Amino acid sequence: MRQISAKGDLLKIREEFERHFKERTEEINCSLLAMLAGEHVLFLGPPGTAKSLLSKSICEAIEGRFFYYLLTRFTTPEEIFGPLSLKALQQDDFCRKTDGYLPTAHVAFLDEIFKSNSSILNSLLTLLNERKFHNGSRVIDVPLLTAFGASNELPEENESLEALYDRFLFRCQVRYVEDEANFLELIFSPDQFKARARLSLQKVREVQEMARRVEVEEDAKKIILEARREFRAKGIHLSDRRWKKIINVLRVAAAAMGKESVDRSMALLLQHMAWDRPEQKGQIRDVLMDLIISGGVSLEKLKNEADDLLSLVQRSVDFKFPLRIRCYDCNEVLDNSKKLYIHKTLYPEHSYYDPYRISLHLRYFGYADLIKVLQDEYGWNFVENTPHRIRSYIMELAGMFERHAQARVKVEEESGDLKGLLDANMWVSRNDKLAIMNRCNNKVSLLKDIERTLRIIESMIERDGQVSLMDRVAAFQAGAQ
Structure with a gap:
């Protein structure tokens, strides 16, 4: 693949903007990436956070026609799309003179978009989504590459405004400057800013062409698939169209750096494209960081599943009855769930005394009714120790061991590789890189906790069956074949 020098141009633009716009690295990265991918960007934040200045400045950094307008509830179509052509009206043609207005712009900034x-x-x-404008009886293609929108707040509950909100793939929360040194430099520096570094439309088209040939690595695919599951579990639903656009952005991000494939570090870019409400961004960021570290295995999910399986195995393999149960037919005494099931298997016609009624109010039941009484009336929290259930535990445990082993390789053995990917990734902020590497150490201890739980389950199942777990898995698999 022929290398493209877009990365050098992009770094020059970013460095120039970072010197003037403090604590705005994420917003600058999203803006540059959106222009390269042909997507739209929304800046959300309170007044006085330089949303408008940053948007206008970035728009001016790309060669091409630029359109800007501050929208109000009284803005007319003539102000955005151009005035009606009087000459055309004389010929009964209802069309607009669009030169200098939005339909002829390469980049646009619409302030107070909602x-x-x-x-x-x-x-x-239609113009933002399809890049088409209905001008009278004609439908014209518009050259719009990227539109920037800015707003102090999310749109009100309105179907049309929600559709407009959905057109912005990138969404950035713009906050007030936090660091005191940055704050002092901000308030005492000159307000005037005009970028000297420029990005040509030709360079953008070259990157887009390169992106079509960029592959997505298996690690990245696995992370994206697991992220989709995690998002859904948290009530965050992305449309198929949005996922398609996100993958295209990842390819463009890789192509802009001259890379031939999308690696797992790129997945963190989803934090700027997957949220609908600002409070979701932190959840999405946490999910993505964890999956990037473990190579697509959710360790928190694996830990919860291991704990749940341990509880089930304890209740079926190792559950001691609060009171002993006596068989009505043979008088055998049974003190745990395993013995009760074995007895029922050997003597299916036998009945059993109610353990709480053994004198004046004596009663007894068949096996199925006894189980129902013990669980529903007396609240005995146990699970029948059946071979089918134990087999399912064994297979589930084997799958957990496999996922644990995959994650362990990524976390413990490939952390150096991950650091290299992050260092080479110009789209991930310095703070996010540090946060991911710091989390790696925490994941090592979590892996050890999960392994301890899995070993406890393994020992309980082996003690119950008097045979090693792996031998039983092999036997089950051979039987299935």
């Missing part, structure tokens, strides 16, 4: 009114929304939605 103050759009119904008279311009439909045309705006």
Whole structure:
């Protein structure tokens, strides 16, 4: 694959912007990546956070026609799409003179985007999504590469505004400057800023062409698939269209750096594209960081599953009855769930005394009714120790051991490789890189906790069956064949 020098140009632009716009690395990265991918960016944040200045400045850093407008509830279509052509009207042609307006722009900045009114929304939605504008009887292709939107708040509950919100793949929360040194430099530095570094439209097209040939590595695919499951479990649902756009962005991000494939470190970019409400971003970021470290295995999910399996095995293999149960037919005394099941298997017609009624109010039941009484009336929290259930435990445990082994390789043996991927990834912020590497150490201890739980389950099952777990797995697999 022929290398492209876009990375050098992009780094120059970013460094220049970072010197003037403090604590805005994520917003700058998202803006540059959106322009390369042909997607739209939304800046959300309170007044006075330089959303408008940053957006306008980045728009001016790319060669091409630029359109800017501050929207209000009274903005008319003429102000956005151009005035009606009087000459065309004389010929009964209802079309606009679009030169210098949004339909002819390569980049655009629409301030207070959610103050759009119904008279311009439909045309705006089509233009942003399909890059087409209905001008009278003609449908024209528009050259729009990227639109920037800014707002102090999320859109109100309105179907059209929610559709407009969905058009912005990248969403950035813009906050006030936190660091005191950055704050002092901000308030005492000149307000004027004009970027000297530029990005050409030709360079953008080259990167987009390269992106079509970029592959997605298996690790990255695995992370994306598990992230989708985790997001859904947290009530975060992304449309198939949005996922498709996200994958394209990852390919563009790799191509811009001259890479031939999307590696697992790229998955962190989803934190800027997957949330609908600001409070979801932290959850998404945590999920992605954990999956990047473990190579697509959710260790928290594995830990919860191991704990649940331990509880089930304890209740079926090692559950001691609070009171002993006596067989009505042979008088044998049974003190745990395993003995009760074996007795039932040997003597299916036998009945059993109610352990709480053995004198004046004597009663007895068949096996199935006894189990129901013990669990429902007396709340005995045990599970029948059946061969089918033990077999399912064994197979589930074997799968957990396999997932644990995969994650262990990624966390313990390939942490150096991950650090190298992060260091080479220009789209991941310095803070995120540090956060991921710090989490690696925590994941090592979590892996040890999970392994201890799995070993306890293994020993309980082996003690119950008097044969090693792996021998039983092999036997089950051979039987299945």
